[in-house]
Amino acid sequence: MELTTGETFTGEAEVNVTAPGPWWQVTGGEVISGSNLISRIPQSCALSPSCTDSLILNDPISNRPATAIYNDNYDFSSTATRGTVSATNQWLVRAGTRPNIYSYAFFDNLSSGKNFNTLPPNTTVTTGVVNDPASVADGGYYWYRTSGNVTIGSPGGSNFININRKIILFVDGNLTIYDGPRLNNFPNDFFMVVVSGDIDVDPALVSPDTSTPAIQGIYTCDGTFSTGTNGVDDGILVVEGSVAASAFNLERDLVNENTDTPAEHFIYSPALISNYPSALAERHLIWREVAP
Incomplete structure (x- = not known):
């Protein structure tokens, strides 16, 4: 069905809402991956007062995040962007070698x-x-x-x-x-x-x-x-x-x-x-x- 300018739709339509996929998070600690580092945080997280849409939350004592180190690729968002690693979007490192x-x-x-x-x-x-x-x-x-x-x-x-x-x-x-x-x-x-x-x-x-x-x-x-x-x-x-x-x-x-x-x-x-x-x-x- 297609509506043009000025037209309205008064019927019923079925809308399917799909729940976002699972994701994970870290508080205060360093995250190291010898390959990909992926946690696709949903866009809905940013709309919730109880949720912070970054991979690493600040340490409650120092109020600073830790470093995220990856080798191949990273993605911290379910959207087309790759999201943020921390509240300041800093401390993200791509290493040239795999960790021990x-x-x-x-x-x-x-x-x-x-x-x-x-x-x-x-x-x-x-x-x-x-x-x-x-x-x-x-x-x-x-x-x-x-x-x-x-x-x-x-x-x-x-x-x-x-x-x-x-x-x-x-x-x-x-x-x-x-x-x-x-x-x-x-x-x-x-x-x-x-x-x-x-x-x-x-x-x-x-x-x-x-x-x-x-x-x-x-x-x-x-x-x-x-x-x-x-x-x-x-x-x-x-x-x-x-x-x-x-x-x-x-x-x-x-x-x-x-x-x-x-x-x-x-x-x-x-x-x-x-x-x-x-x-x-x-x-x-x-x-x-x-x-x-």
Whole structure:
């Protein structure tokens, strides 16, 4: 049907409104991609007072964003434009080389000589397991090692496990997170997981809003970090800490809530970094000429 100037239409017409696609966001932390860096934030976000249409939100303490580094291409908008990386649209860097990926073997080599607490293969990690009074500490940290298909919590569990100490967990295999690790005291507690395979998050593990974490800690894996999906209408996943992986599969889709809410929100935690064990830091030699 076509109307010309001065004509009006008084009939009925069916209008189909399609919900925007899912997207993700970061607060305060650096984002690094060895390939493309894409989060197509919908135009409707800019119209909502509760939504900020940029990839990285300012750190609440410094009120500054962090850097986004990509190698091939970037896109932070669902429109024809490529959107903004931050409120000032600064700190976006295209690197000419791909970043180093710190693998399971790298961390395993650095941790050699540590007194590990060995868990059975295919173990289920619970609050009782990681806070076992019989476990032995080394350098103020509790080091755990296990293998196989390991889970944190179990389906239909408590949705969280309490971390009451500084814990590093090595998993030579795959990890599924059913219950989110929660640190009781950020200045004193720490949680890090190093995985040789994939990390999968159960889609039932959700956050009530974009500021309440379902998972806390530092997570690294040689494989893919997948956020999980119900396939219909997912809940928000908020991770407070850091995640490093060879690939990311951000699967969640909030459907109608995509208009002003990211499906995944990663919040940088300075407290976790300040408690990072020096034993797992890169070692650099300093050469000095010494007089004979």
